[in-house]
Amino acid sequence: MQHLADRDAAHDSHFDEHATRLTALEAFQAALPNLDLQVGRQAVSFTNQSLHTRVLTSPRPFPTAPSVFCSLESGSGVTGRWDARAFNITAQGFPLFCYPNNIGDTSSWSNIPVSRLALTIG
Secondary structure: OHHHHHHHHHHHHHHHHHHHHHHHHHHHHHHHHOEEEEEEEEEEEEEEOEEEEEEEEEOOOOOOOOEEEEEEOOOOOHHEEEEEEEOOOOOEEEEEEEEEEOOOEEEEEEEEEEEEEEEEEE
16 A cells, blocks of 8 residues: 555656646746747658758748757767758748768668757747
């Protein structure tokens, strides 16, 4: 019985931690009522290329062109030495540009996830 009581107390503690985090997140959002934030992930695949671009569209248009941050989530070998960024950003989307740190290197990718965060603060 004591084991069950201890587990119940642990769950209550975790619930309280999540409730505290949620309250902090709600306070942050309330402090920035004009924050428009969108996140996403795109699996990228290509064969034997020295760079790769793909147009990504925002799930819903922003009121103005957002700031966009991109990051490779994983990759091994040569793929781990590549970067990703956005360019020509508009309210509707942007081209994702994947490129190697060593100019001229070629690589092949198979479903490498690239994450993005786009935001405006009106």
